[in-house]
Amino acid sequence: MNLDDIDTVGVVGAGTMGAGIAQVAAVAGYDVVVRDVEQRFVDSGFGSIEGSLDRFVARGDLDRSAADDARDRIEGTTDLAALSGADLVVEAVTEELSVKQSVFGDLAESCSPETVLATNTSTLSITSIASVVDRPERVVGLHFMNPVPVMAGVEVVVGEHTSEATVDIAHAFAERLDKETWEADDKPGFVVNRVLMPWINEGIRAYDEGVAEKGDVDRGLRLGTNVPMGPLELADHVGLDVVLDASETLQAELGDRYRPAYLLKRKVEAGDLGKKTGAGFYEYE
Ligand SMILES: NC(=O)c1ccc[n+]([C@@H]2O[C@H](COP(=O)([O-])OP(=O)(O)OC[C@H]3O[C@@H](n4cnc5c(N)ncnc54)[C@H](O)[C@@H]3O)[C@@H](O)[C@H]2O)c1
Numbered sequence: 440m441n442l443d444d445i446d447t448v449g450v451v452g453a454g455t456m457g458a459g460i461a462q463v464a465a466v467a468g469y470d471v472v473v474r475d476v477e478q479r480f481v482d483s484g485f486g487s488i489e490g491s492l493d494r495f496v497a498r499g500d501l502d503r504s505a506a507d508d509a510r511d512r513i514e515g516t517t518d519l520a521a522l523s524g525a526d527l528v529v530e531a532v533t534e535e536l537s538v539k540q541s542v543f544g545d546l547a548e549s550c551s552p553e554t555v556l557a558t559n560t561s562t563l564s565i566t567s568i569a570s571v572v573d574r575p576e577r578v579v580g581l582h583f584m585n586p587v588p589v590m591a592g593v594e595v596v597v598g599e600h601t602s603e604a605t606v607d608i609a610h611a612f613a614e615r616l617d618k619e620t621w622e623a624d625d626k627p628g629f630v631v632n633r634v635l636m637p638w639i640n641e642g643i644r645a646y647d648e649g650v651a652e653k654g655d656v657d658r659g660l661r662l663g664t665n666v667p668m669g670p671l672e673l674a675d676h677v678g679l680d681v682v683l684d685a686s687e688t689l690q691a692e693l694g695d696r697y698r699p700a701y702l703l704k705r706k707v708e709a710g711d712l713g714k715k716t717g718a719g720f721y722e723y724e
Contacts, residue, residue, distance in 0.1 A: 440526065440553050440554075440555060440577075440604070440608060441604075441607075441608065441611075442608060442611040442612060442615065444526055445469070445526040445527050445555075445608075445612065446469065446470060446526060447469065447470045447471070447472065447524055447525045447526055448461075448464040448469045448470070448471050448472075448525060448526070448527050448528070448529070449471075449472050449473075449474070449522040449525030449527070449528035449529070449546075449550075449554075450464070450471060450472070450473040450474070450528070450529050450531060451473075451474050451475075451522070451528060451529070451530040451531065451532055451542055451546070452474075452475060452530065452531040452532040452533075453473050453474070453475040453480050453481050453483065453484025453485075453515065454475075454480070454484065454531065454532075455487075455585060455586075456531040456559050456583060456585060456587060457473060457475070457484060457529075457531035457532075457559075458473070458484035458485075458487040458488050458491075459487075459491070459583065459585070459586055459587025459588055460529050460531055460559065460583055460587055461473040461484070461488060461513050462488045462491055462492065462509065462513075462587070462588055463587055463588055463616045463617070463618075464529075464616060465509040465510070465512040465513045466492075466501070466505070466506075466509045466588075466616075467615050467616045467617065468512075469512065470512050470514075471512055471513045471514070472513075472514045472516060472521050472522055472524075472525060473513060473514070473515050473516070474515075474516050474517065474518070474519060474521060474522055475515075475517060476517060477517060478517055481515040481516065481517060482515075484515065485513075485515055488510065488513065489510060491586075491588050492506040492509060492510060493506070495588070519545055519549055520549055522546065522549060522550060523549045523550055523551075525550060525554060526551075526553075526554060526555070527554065527555040527556075527557065527608070527612060528546055528550065528554060528555070528556050528557065529557045529558075529559055529581055529583075530542050530543065530546070530556070530557065530558045530559060531559040531583075534560060534561060534562070534563065534681075534684065534685075536563050536564075536567060536568070539558060539560065539563065539568050540567070540568060540570075540571045543556060543558075543568055543569070543571050543572050543578070544571045544572070546572075547571070547572040547573050547574075552573070552574055552577075553577070554577065555577050555579065555605055555608055555609070555612075556569075556572060556577055556578045556579075557578070557579050557580065557581035557609060558578070558579075558580055558581070559580075559581060559582060559583055560580060560582070561582065561628075561632055561681075561685055562627060562628055562632055562685045562688040562689060563688070564598075564625055564627075565578060565579065565580045565596050565597070565598035565601065565625045566598040566599040566600070566625050568598075569598050569599075569600060569601070575598065575599075575600035575601075576600050576601060576602035576604075576605060577601075577602070577605050578598055578600070578601060578605070579595065579596065579597065579598065579601050579605045579606060579608075579609045580594065580595065580596025580597070580598070580609075580623075580625070580629070581593060581594075581595065581596075581609055581612070581613060582594035582595075582596055582629060582631070583618075584631075585677070590618075591618060591619055592618060592619050592620070592621065593613040593616075593618040593619070593620050594620070594621055594622075594623055594629055594630060594631055595609045595610055595613065595620050595621070595622045595623070596622075596623050596624075596625055596629050597622060597623070597624055597625060598625045599625065601625075606622070610622075627688070627689050627692035627693055628685070628689050628693070632685055632689070633689065633693075635673075636682065636685050636686050636689055636697060637696060637697060638670055639670045639671075639673060639674050639677075639682055640682075640686060640697075640698075640699055640700045640703065641670070641700075642656050642657075642660065642669060642670025642671055642674075643670065643671065643674065643700035643702050643703050643720075644700045644701075644702075646671060646702070646720075647700060647701065647702040653671050653720055653721075656669055656670065656671060657669025657670065657671050657672050671719075671720040671721070672720070672721070674703070674713060674719065674720060675713035675714050675719035675720050675721055675723075676713065676714055677713070678712050678713050678714075678715055679703060679706050679707050679711065679712045679713050679719050680707050680712050682699075682703060683699050683703055683704060683707050686698070686699035686703070687699060706719060706720070
């Protein structure tokens with residue numbers, strides 16, 4: 440299998456990430472089949488894709504006809520068998536090892552043995568996910584960033600059995616989607632979340648321990664290190680539950696330096712998960 444053999448891309452999960460991945464693959468010219476477990480999740484994924492394509496058109500970054508063609512290239516389904524013709528599949532389901540392993544077991548049965556199977560996991564082991572697949576050399580991490588249509592980079596993660604050919608296809612495919620790539624070994628958190636999660640947690644602790652007001656923690660990091668968002672703003676954007684979950688996974692693997700901040704846990708317990716619930720460290724309309 441090489442890049443030119445890929446015509447149809449499968450996406451498993453039509454949530455935040457799956458919808459974005461389906462969109463960028465369709466804009467790049469691939470036929471895309473996106474599968475979720477219930478039709479309402481598929482419909483909601485299409486709602487996000489259409490909204491995002493409309494914003495690209497409104498900004499003048501995409502022609503209306505190109506956006507409509509991309510939309511028409513995406514087929515939504517709840518039927519796993521519809522993915523059987525995919526040449527490359529990106530899994531973007533819930534971040535739970537047992538759920539991902541079950542999806543990969545099903546994909547290995549229904550797809551061709553040549554199909555490249557990629558996972559968008561943020562923190563789980565590619566090697567564990569691949570352990571349920573008959574040819575684990577074709578399993579690779581393709582860690583897209585949120586929001587997928589906007590963010591420029593994709594992390595390619597290499598599992599214990601991932602072949603060089605699969606790694607090459609993963610880079611080439613992401614580049615075809617107009618993304619830049621970097622490579623990480625299959626160690627907890629890869630590059631981005633390994634560094635990002637303690638950074639966010641330390642920002643939360645700095646605020647909670649009275650080093651600075653929350654606005655000043657964020658302003659300090661924005662102005663002092665030239666990042667577009669400070670740690671509390673970014674936590675609200677990502678979702679405090681997602682940050683807590685990733686921090687706990689990393690703590691279990693890498694030890695106490697990944698311990699989540701107390702205030703992060705308390706906000707999650709209170710249901711203040713950031714932008715998606717209207718309140719996190721800041722309030723949202
Ligand atoms: N949200 C982010 O910022 C972000 C960034 C990078 C990576 N990720 C990773 O991407 C993956 C997806 O995250 P998300 O934020 O899109 O989650 P999400 O909750 O928005 O979407 C997950 C979707 O998967 C569906 N699903 C669950 N089991 C399924 C199955 N067996 N078959 C088909 N669909 C199934 C759910 O119904 C849901 O629609 C996770 O592994 C996450 O760690 C998320």
